[in-house]
Amino acid sequence: MTDFDQVLAERVKEIEKIIDGYLPPVKGKQKTILEAMDYSMKAGGKRLRPMLLLETCRLFGGREEEAAPFMAAIEMIHTSSLIHDDLPCMDNDQYRRGKKSTWAKFGEDMGVLAGDALIVEAFSAAARAFAVTEDPERVGKAIKILAEKTGIYGMIGGQVVDVELTDKPIDRDTLGFIYRLKTGALLEASMTIGAVLAGADEESCKKIGQIALDVGVAFQIQDDILDVTSSQEVLGKPVGSDVKNNKTTYVTLEGILRAREEVERLSKEALELLSLLDGRNAFLDELIRMLITRER
Amino acid sequence: MTDFDQVLAERVKEIEKIIDGYLPPVKGKQKTILEAMDYSMKAGGKRLRPMLLLETCRLFGGREEEAAPFMAAIEMIHTSSLIHDDLPCMDNDQYRRGKKSTWAKFGEDMGVLAGDALIVEAFSAAARAFAVTEDPERVGKAIKILAEKTGIYGMIGGQVVDVELTDKPIDRDTLGFIYRLKTGALLEASMTIGAVLAGADEESCKKIGQIALDVGVAFQIQDDILDVTSSQEVLGKPVGSDVKNNKTTYVTLEGILRAREEVERLSKEALELLSLLDGRNAFLDELIRMLITRER
DSSP states (O other): HHHHHHHHHHHHHHHHHHHTTTTOOSSTTTTHHHHHHHHHHHHHHHHHHHHHHHHHHHHTTTHHHHHHHHHHHHHHHHHHHHHTTTTTTTTTTTTTTTTTTTTHHHOHHHHHHHHHHHOOOOOOHGGGGTOOOSSHHHHHHHHHHHHHHHHHHHHHHHHHHHHHTTOOOOHHHHHHHHIIIIIIIIHHHHHHHHHHTTTOHHHHHHHHHHHHHHHHHHOOOOOOOOHOOOOOOHHSSSSSSHHHTTOHHHHHOOOHHHHHHHHHHHHHHHEEEEEEEESSSSHHHHHHHHHOOOOO | OOOHHHHHHHHHHHHHHHHHSSSSOSTTHHHHEEEEEHHHHOOOEEEEEEEHHHHHHHHTTTOOHHHHHHHHHHHHHHHHHHHHHTTTTOOSSSSSSTTEEEHHHHOHHHHHHHHHHHOOOOEEEEEEETOOSSOOOHHHHHHOOOOOOOTTHHHHHHHHHHHHTSSSOHHHHHHHHHHIIIIIHHHHHHHHHHHTTTTHHHHHHHHHHHHHHHHHHHHHHHHHHHHHHOOOOHHHHHHHHHHHHOOOOOOHHHHHHHHHHHHHHHHHHHHHHHSSSSSSHHHHHHHHHHHHOOOO
């Protein structure tokens, strides 16, 4: 474990504590769904999106207190998408991260409803930011971004195209669309919301959005690469699944060398853009470098 | 057709025009889901929630322009719940209002995603209110109410308990909980949001919330009554389905006479509370009276 890995593990714990504060207590007549939501939210994960949100907010001089409601919100949205992705009518996955997926544990109906409830709860958490902000317009803007980057022009839009093209040929252009929306949009939302909440000017918010998109797409291509080059021991999940499932990825379309070049190009662009901004956040620099060069 | 029926039909058309303005255009790579959303939103219905929202906003001197984004939002939330209710793992309904249900027409995966997208799009529409309001705090408050009354402590919470208790005995207390949350909460949201957007004081918003809950529960009990006393010709849908499905309703628990008394009591309370408020909206009075005494 490197020093950065250790710092990272600490930060993940801090973030999980913040998010926990926004999870509704598991009690009352609707206990089952609250249990399902709690189970899904506490099933682990990198907590990447809330971390990027917080660190971008800090980069522009914002406070954790202002970021917190949206950190919870973005993780809830992300979790809801995992729950619904796993449903029998979607990827039909019984397991996620070595544990039973939400529908497999709580039933398919509760899987649908828990995902729905987490989407709604995300906006409920976000709306709590009005109580801690000095500038309700910033919060309004952040809610708008959250909705746009989650919906049909963001994550869900990417998901739809991905689902529709299962087992069909995908061209370079469409693959880029899926990566930008399915993976990129929520990272874009995370970083842009962090900037908006800290009061960054429009120009900087735009640049941050571009950085996040670069990181998102590079992250996804790196995923494709690792599926070919890594091992189950290192990655913690089965490898070679893209080839097995006949799935079009950047690697199957362009080959591993060009995939590596593209990750290199995108990460260089992201880090350069980041260095041109006024503020400085060494942890954020390191985090982005790690995300792209990661081996698992 | 009475005069009021005619006025009502006109208003429904006006409301549908307003909502249409918030539906995303059906085009682009994610066209299928946009089609599914459009199909579901245009499948008819009483448009009761946006109508109550608008009329309550008017009651307190608010403008249609301010109410519009939330009128679209509340109808999108309502529609999303119908789409997900119809899914095979929920009620497994192939038809709704004589047309194919969304999943039956577009596939189960698109049914899940279209419902998700409509929840998100609702908050996207609501956030557009920031652009037309003079008071962003009101919009923030309205978004908070929308999320709370949709989520686990509102509509979805009621839905969860209803689903869990299918084919199980339900006591009076639990049935009241389901009616208040599953049917009542979204009407409560509609009317309270209308009041909040118009700048009504806290006391009035609370009273409006109570009125809406009374109307919601009375509306649901009236539904139970009509399922026993009406005919398919009048109601436009099969009757006797509660008994056939062995479903616990207010009528099966308390009998038809007490059910009628309860509707009477709730509607009297609602109309009395309404008459005690400062403003006046004759159409709203009439609408509420109609909702409760309706024969279909």
